[in-house]
Amino acid sequence: MTGLRGLTGMPVVLTGGGSGIGRAIALRLADEGARVGILDRDASGGAETEAAIRAAGGVASAYGVDITDYAAVEAAVEAFIGVEGEVRGLVNCAGWDVASDFLDSDPELWRKVIDINLVGPLNVTKVVLSRMARAEAGRIVSIASDAGRVGSSGESVYAACKGGIVAFSKSVAREMARRGISLNVVSPGPTDTPLFADFDASGRLAKALERAIPMGRLARPDDFPGLVAFLLSDEAAFITGQTISVSGGLTMHG
Ligand SMILES: NC(=O)c1ccc[n+]([C@@H]2O[C@H](COP(=O)([O-])OP(=O)(O)OC[C@H]3O[C@@H](n4cnc5c(N)ncnc54)[C@H](O)[C@@H]3O)[C@@H](O)[C@H]2O)c1
Incomplete structure (x- = not known):
């Protein structure tokens, strides 16, 4: 037991x-007792995570x-709900980018970047939120990027999407504040991942x-799970519309 209230048994969808x-x-999240539904276009990567969670005694599909x-x-x-029950938590984490200065990029690349980093989270949020709204319960955490808060050379369209996720989350947080649903954003700086x-x-x-930070x-990936678990838990019940780098x-943001 870590003492984070409300995570045990919580069905959470995570992209x-x-x-x-x-x-x-x-x-x-699985270690905290949540039941995790992993949505990833890399089916074998998702299956590896599922297997690691199950091997540790957790629940995942x-x-x-x-x-x-x-x-x-x-x-x-719907398949996840059929197995684990109504979704109470959502983590929008899937994302993608490729380095390109804006003047070297073209509409085909913009559409791909926008589809994955902005439209994708909107899709998942709409599907999950419509069910959370009926139940008047749920917490949503989206992983943005400091590229969207302070800008980043070679990532202009990606940064536009991530800034969009911050604005979107704040707006829906206002719409949902009296319906038992919170939306918050975690904004990573440069992180050692694939x-x-x-x-x-x-x-x-x-x-x-390394010199500038x-x-x-x-x-590292392990720098994020504690904050995300906290924001999904009942400990964060009065926090909504916030972005934390x-x-x-x-x-450093005021
Ligand atoms: N690594 C960094 O420096 C950094 C910095 C800021 C923000 N972020 C954000 O953190 C999140 C996680 O990134 P990461 O660094 O762990 O990357 P990663 O490439 O290690 O993992 C991203 C995962 O998202 C999945 N994915 C990508 N597009 C998808 C799609 N269309 N549908 C379903 N799944 C899809 C990939 O298959 C992969 O498993 C992303 O939203 C990314 O933008 C990363």
Whole structure:
């Protein structure tokens, strides 16, 4: 028992649980007693996370789903509910990016980035929130990025999506505040995951960031699960519409 109230037995849908930050969050939520439904387009990554949770005695089921496909999200959420009951928590964590200066990018790339990082979370949120709204209970945590709060060279369209997630979450948090539902955002700084490794193939950016980050290192996936678990728990019942950066002090917001 860690003492975080309300997580035991809580059915939680989590996207992007097949790798990196999402996998670390999935493992921790299951460790807290939540029943985790993993939606990831990488079916084998999701299945690995499911297996790791089950091996540790937790409850998880993985669904190979692309979050840009609304009908597929609906089907997976319904299948999860059929097994675990109504969803009480949602973590939007799936995301993707590729380094490109804005002037070198084209509408085809913009659409792909927007589809995954903005439309995808809207799809999942709509499907889950419509059920939470009927039950007047639920907590939603979305993983944005400090790129969306302070900007980031080579990530302009991705940053636009992540800033959009912050604005979207605040707006829906207002709409849902009297209906028992909270929405909050966790905003990672640069984090040592496969996504970052693809972005920084030379390793030069990581070295420069280690010098710039006040705490002297990139974030690791395990830097996020405690905060996400807290925001999903009853301990955070009076917190909504907030964005918290986890960046080793690289970004500090008033
Ligand atoms: N790594 C960083 O430096 C960093 C910094 C800021 C924010 N973030 C955000 O953190 C989140 C997790 O990223 P990560 O670094 O762990 O990346 P990751 O690549 O390790 O994991 C991302 C997961 O999302 C899944 N995914 C991607 N597109 C999907 C889609 N369309 N449908 C379903 N699943 C999909 C991938 O298959 C993968 O399992 C993302 O939202 C990312 O934008 C990461």
